[in-house]
Amino acid sequence: xxxxxxxxxxxxxxxxxxxxxxxxxxxxxxxxxxxxxxxxxxxxxxxxxxxxxxxxxxxxxxxxxxxxxxxxxxxxxxxxxxxxxxxxxxxxxxxxxxxxxxxxxxxxxxxxxxxxxxxxxxxxxxxxxxxxxxxxxxxxxxxxxxxxxxxxxxxxxxxxxxxxxxxxxxxxxxxxxxxxxxxxxxxxxxxxxxxxxxxxxxxxxxxxxxxxxxxxxxxxxxxxxxxxxxxxxxxxxxxxxxxxxxxxxxxxxxxxxxxxxxxxxxxxxxxxxxxxxxxxxxxxxxxxxxxxxxxxxxxxxxxxxxxxx
Amino acid sequence: xxxxxxxxxxxxxxxxxxxxxxxxxxxxxxxxxxxxxxxxxxxxxxxxxxxxxxxxxxxxxxxxxxxxxxxxxxxxxxxxxxxxxxxxxxxxxxxxxxxxxxxxxxxxxxxxxxxxxxxxx
Numbered sequence: 001x002x003x004x005x006x007x008x009x010x011x012x013x014x015x016x017x018x019x020x021x022x023x024x025x026x027x028x029x030x031x032x033x034x035x036x037x038x039x040x041x042x043x044x045x046x047x048x049x050x051x052x053x054x055x056x057x058x059x060x061x062x063x064x065x066x067x068x069x070x071x072x073x074x075x076x077x078x079x080x081x082x083x084x085x086x087x088x089x090x091x092x093x094x095x096x097x098x099x100x101x102x103x104x105x106x107x108x109x110x111x112x113x114x115x116x117x118x119x120x121x122x123x124x125x126x127x128x129x130x131x132x133x134x135x136x137x138x139x140x141x142x143x144x145x146x147x148x149x150x151x152x153x154x155x156x157x158x159x160x161x162x163x164x165x166x167x168x169x170x171x172x173x174x175x176x177x178x179x180x181x182x183x184x185x186x187x188x189x190x191x192x193x194x195x196x197x198x199x200x201x202x203x204x205x206x207x208x209x210x211x212x213x214x215x216x217x218x219x220x221x222x223x224x225x226x227x228x229x230x231x232x233x234x235x236x237x238x239x240x241x242x243x244x245x246x247x248x249x250x251x252x253x254x255x256x257x258x259x260x261x262x263x264x265x266x267x268x269x270x271x272x273x274x275x276x277x278x279x280x281x282x283x284x285x286x287x288x289x290x291x292x293x294x295x296x297x298x299x300x301x302x303x304x305x306x307x308x309x
Numbered sequence: 310x311x312x313x314x315x316x317x318x319x320x321x322x323x324x325x326x327x328x329x330x331x332x333x334x335x336x337x338x339x340x341x342x343x344x345x346x347x348x349x350x351x352x353x354x355x356x357x358x359x360x361x362x363x364x365x366x367x368x369x370x371x372x373x374x375x376x377x378x379x380x381x382x383x384x385x386x387x388x389x390x391x392x393x394x395x396x397x398x399x400x401x402x403x404x405x406x407x408x409x410x411x412x413x414x415x416x417x418x419x420x421x422x423x424x425x426x427x428x429x430x
Contacts, residue, residue, distance in 0.1 A: 120401040127391055127402040132313045133321045133363065134384035147385045153392055154407040163388070180407050187405040197403045223405070247408040248419040268408055268415070269422055 001095060004057040006309040010302065011049035015211040018042050022294065026218055029274050030287040032226035036195065038294045039215050039222070043202065045302045046211055052306050054102055061092075061099035068092035109205055116201035124193070128157040140164045141181060152250060156184040158193045171252045176243035179235035186230035192223040221267065228271055241275050244268055316346075316354050321363060325381045330367070330374035 022042065026035035068089045075085040135145025144162045152167035162184045164177075172180060187193065196219065203216040232240050246253040248268045279287070323336055337351045355375055358364045366373040391400040 116401070120403055123400050124402040124404070127388065127400065127404065129313060130384050130388055133318050134381050134388070136322075137318060147388060148382070149385050149389050151389050151393060153389070155392055155404045157402065157404055163392070165389070183407055184405065192405060193403045196405070200401075200403070227405075244408060245419060245423050249416055249423060251420075253423060268419060272422065 001057070001060045003309040004053045004060060007049050007056065007306055008053035010305045011046045011053065014042060014049070014298070014302075015046045015209050018298075019210045019214050023214070023218065025287050025290045025294075026222060028279060028283075028287065029222065029225040029270070030279050030284050031291060032222040032229060034288060034291045034295070035222045036219055036226065038291050038298075039218050040195065040199075041295055041298055042211060043199070043215055045298045046209075049302050049306070051106075054106055057095075057102055058099045061096045064092040064095050113201050113205045116204050117197060120197050120201065124158060124197075128159065128161050131157060131161050131163050135161075135163060140169065140177065143185075144181065152247060154180050154184065154247065156187050156193075158188065158191075160188055162188075168247065171246050171250065172243060173239075173252070175235065175239040176246060176253075179231050179240040179243045180247070182234040183227045183231035183240070186227040187223065190223070190226060190230075192227065195219055195223065224267075224271060225274065228275060232275060237275055241272055244272050244275075314354065314357075316350070317358060317363075320351070320354055320358065321377065324364065324375060324377050330376040332369075332372050332374055334372065336375075 022038060026039065029035070071085045072089055131145055131147075135147050137145055139146040140162075143160055144164055146169065147163060147165045149165050150167045151165055152171065153165045154163065154168050156162045162181060164180075168180075169177070196216075199212070199216045199219045202212045206212045228240065242253045319340070320336060323339060324331060327335075333348070333352045333355055336355070337346070337348050340346050340351060355364060359366055359375065362378060364375045365378050366375045391402060392404055392406075394400070
């Protein structure tokens with residue numbers, strides 16, 4: 001009973017306290033991949049701890065049940081002090097009710113999570129099929145379809161379609177388009193949609209849990225930066241920055257010169273800034289060390305808490 | 310394209326390009342000019358598209374005449390509504406945008422960045 005409570009408190013502690021700390025290190029987008037791994041690890045630790053807490057609560061209730069039944073038999077036979085026995089029977093009954101309620105809640109949450117995931121998968125597939133059948137397969141490269149609409153948008157849909165609108169094509173120079181496509185291909189190759197779907201459903205089912213609520217935003221942001229890194233490597237930093245600015249402002253951008261950007265918080269601006277001025281080696285190393293420590297430390301601490309309670 | 314029929318896409322393009330209702334035979338003749346393909350393959354693919362709601366058909370003599378249930382533009386507009394999440398399109402599809410949809414203010418902020426960088430925008 002005490003063990004279940006302790007493990008549950010640990011998962012609450014991680015879910016409420018860890019996001020602010022993690023954000024300090026993943027906010028700058030240093031080692032996006034490591035950052036994603038740490039956020040996901042924290043989420044898994046919270047879910048696993050809560051699950052173990054529930055299991056040990058059920059175990060305590062089941063173990064207590066036979067004890068209580070025995071006690072009641074003895075009291076009926078009249079060979080024990082009844083008031084003590086009734087008090088302990090009441091306690092066991094309360095434990096049983098708590099375990100039953102917690103199990104029901106867990107089942108409902110798990111079912112909702114599964115339904116969310118299923119729905120997302122179905123709608124994604126439907127979207128992909130429409131894109132596949134209604135888009136033009138010539139004009140922007142393999143695996144890419146063009147939609148004849150004025151809106152500007154480029155996005156990818158699993159299992160592997162990149163959608164480019166005519167509006168986007170009209171403002172992107174060939175090298176910029178190549179960078180955009182490299183970015184989207186990195187999303188598909190890295191299976192980012194899977195990570196996003198899993199965390200998005202988690203945030204939808206537990207909107208009040210800070211780790212899941214802000215973890216979604218962080219995972220999405222880091223996935224963008226990871227894809228930016230891959231695209232910069234494949235197609236060049238410059239065309240990628242130009243493409244970001246062009247798609248963001250809706251006007252063609254030619255030849256962005258050397259950096260000099262002020263601080264800005266907006267996501268796309270932050271992405272441009274990060275590409276223009278990669279973090280210095282020392283701060284990068286410090287971030288990576290902290291993230292690495294979190295990646296190992298969180299599961300280790302969780303295991304210790306479970307083992308000792 | 311993984312998981313989707315390539316022929317289905319080709320046939321939908323042909324039906325849209327054709328304009329009016331079309332028979333399997335007519336499409337088969339068109340397709341045969343660019344690839345070797347069996348008549349039954351074309352027929353079963355069109356039957357699939359009909360079953361999935363992409364094509365509607367009316368019986369004419371012994372054969373069916375097929376037409377698209379909606380224009381390519383309508384499908385494209387629907388995709389945009391879902392992708393840009395406007396017009397109350399409620400979808401949970403997981404799409405990874407290159408640049409997130411922004412409002413006028415954010416866009417203005419970026420324009421200022423471009424100006425500061427000296428790019429011609």
